[in-house]
Amino acid sequence: MCAKRIYMPDPRAAVTNDLIIRKIVEGSRVIDLGCGDASLIKRLRDEHSCDVLGVERDEELFIRGIESGVPMLQADMNQGLDELPAQSFDFAILSQTLQQIDRPLDLLNEIFRIARRALVVVPNFAHWKVRLQILLRGRAPVTSHLPYEWYESPNVHFLSMVDFRELANEGNFKIVRELPIIGSRAVKRASFANWRAHSALYVLERNSTDDSQKATESQQLVTA
Template sequence: MKDPSAAVIDEIIKREIKPGSRVIDLGCGDGRLLTLLRDELNCRVQGIELDDEEFLAAIARGIPVIRGDMDEGLQYLPDDSFDFAVLSQTLQQLRYPVELLEQILRVAQRVLVVVPNFAFWRIRLQVLLWGRAPVTEELPYEW
């Protein structure tokens, strides 16, 4: 089952983006958000995704997507090539988040960042008891 809050998050992001904008989604997953922005706001979209299955799902939606590891940087993207960059449920998974944010500010005018609510009581309890954030279908990585 997909995260039920994903549609709400997508709508919040959509409200911040102007129609016709150039948008890159870093860690775009299956391209769901970019499809919404392309189809409803006529945005020019680009995704970057590391996971093979999600990468192929984004391609199947007709999303232009680069298979890449953001921890290796964004040197291949030209300066000021996007109006908006989106990092939704991505930043906390990076080894070099500060370096990536610096590069994003080079390629995009504005950055929208969504992170998990690590202050939620269940997550705090798990971190307290086991020293790790919970692994879920939506956040399948240990840290």
């Protein structure tokens, strides 16, 4: 039996899912890595005519996905994606899961063996409420978007938007679009986004082998 992964739904899941769906071309081949109960890819299949596959290691959530009629694969992403054939998907989704993976950079690099683009949603641990709790209370923060006590949290990595940009510079991929999620909406351009956003959606593409503009593009994203 696969180890249990704590499913951490996004408190703004409806907003996040709508954002992801708008970034996916109708009829695409889509894989959702850490799909939970498969509700997002079920929408992509039913409303967007996508060919979908969900990957989830938690047995209960895996069964719920199967019962909803979604094709599912039960697998532990910490073990890699070797079971999946190369370039078999147009889009890979990784929503509120990356921070739970033991080696997130390895997984991101591997995603671009199986997919052309990736849509990644991560919490922003540099949000002002998080910073304020650490400053004033001197303890691990608990907020509406990070609702777990430190000893119950599924998160094994704690990152900010700045951290993710730096991670992209280490990988085989580049950030095409960064969308800070502030309140109930995504903002294309936001002042002090790393303070204000509780999470962020990243659209990623694989770097070409001769991509000499990587650092320049990343910096343009930061300043946009």
